[in-house]
Amino acid sequence: MMAHKGEHSGQCSFLTAAIVICGMLATFHSETKAAAIPAPGLEFRHHNNEEIPQILASVHARCPNITRIYTLSERSVRGLPLYVIEFSTTPGYHQLYHPEFKYIANMHGNEVLGRELLLHLANYLCEHFLAGDHDIQKLIKLTRIHLMPSMNPDGWQLSTDTDRNDYLVGRANNNSVDLNRNFPDLDRIMFSNEEAHVNHNNHLLEQVDRLKEPIQPETKxxxxxxxxxxxxxxANLHGGDLVANYPYDASRSGAMTEYTESPDDQTFRHLAMTYATHHKNMANPKRSGCGDDGYNFGKQGGITNGAAWYSVQGGMQDFNYLSSNDFEITLELGCDKYPLASALQEEWENNKKALIQYMWQAHIGVKGHVRDAVTGQPLPNTIIHVKNVTAGRNDDILHDVTSVHDGDYWRLLTPGQYIVTAYRDGYQPLSHRVRVYDRPHMEAQRVDFHLQPLLQLMQSANSDSKSDSEYEETYDETMRNNIVNKLQKKWLFNKYKESISTN
Incomplete structure (x- = not known):
């Protein structure tokens, strides 16, 4: 099996702060760089590391009200900044009910098509917003979009300076580490939780107890x-095949190839199919496969489960899903990892519609806010649990998301009927039965929660059948559980710091 698979600060948890979090994202100032490259009519050629910030600066200069350029908190091993351009009607700020979306390309330095596609996508979004394209204007008004053309500029440079056709040279970073094997292995934790019947299926970074190797600066x-x-x-953009790859990337049993479905397998298949079917060739069952006698994934709709293809530990795709609320897939964009410049315009046309359509999928399912029913205050970190009751089903989707900074949340779902429940310590759970519809290029439907504090319920329960002592027992049990959870988290935090110090 071939190995080519490829700021508004949030609530920082105690463990994530120990590794990576609460570092600041730096705003990019174009005046500190060379003159911007004129972006209208951006050439279809390979752009070097110095040209990336120049192109982004040109886009920002033409669309200053809807863009912001920033660099990540760490530089590459060789000291190059990692640039991101953001599109939003309020650049630099999270907006209530506006989903956040990202594309990251060039994670493997010798897989370069995604890098050029994101430069052209940035140019396209700006041009079409200014030209009055209703669909693009609506997308940017409803979505905060982050585009990162290169996660591995050092690998790109090595590949470009040596042999662009070599299958491995430039793949890793400048410490010879494959960045798509360098993320904490949260699949291992998830599968262990499943075996132990531990009902903890999201935001698993706090449970990391060891690392197989030091985290690289680009990964961090x-x-x-x-x-x-x-x-x-x-989505993260790779090269070497033509297929949309979805979680899980790692197999449950440890087998090299084994279909390993996530709790959101139905939604992930929809997301992968969205890209594949809007790409000009990806879902074509009659196209050629990659390599000598290569398999044509078009025969299965242009998509694959990651572990069914081959198992990967420490990948970025599964890390997103298991460490945060983010649903990520991996896009293999073509057989040639480093296509000729003469092929880039055709590849842009092959991918343009799919890139736009996939971004719209951030609006499928439901969204809303969670608030205290008494005070009206937002309730971040509230668990949002979903049960699929479509056509007589009664299946819990065993992957929860949480509300974020200002109490808003998003839950990606395909059309059907669901029971959505909000849980938070100290509050009475609340459920809503909803029907999700297929509404292309529309906002997700609103489902809001106003949770009653348990203490408030106890104080107003004079007419209830329970005695005061029973309410006191319920309240005491809730408080005891909170204390136990905090002690467990503190222990895990200390164990994790110990493991970090040994790496």
């Missing part, structure tokens, strides 16, 4: 980004 920078910004949907 992206981890900080993931933890700081409440992303809802994302």
């Amino acid at each position: 920078a992206v981890m900080r980004l993931i933890m700081q910004v409440p992303f809802v949907l994302s």
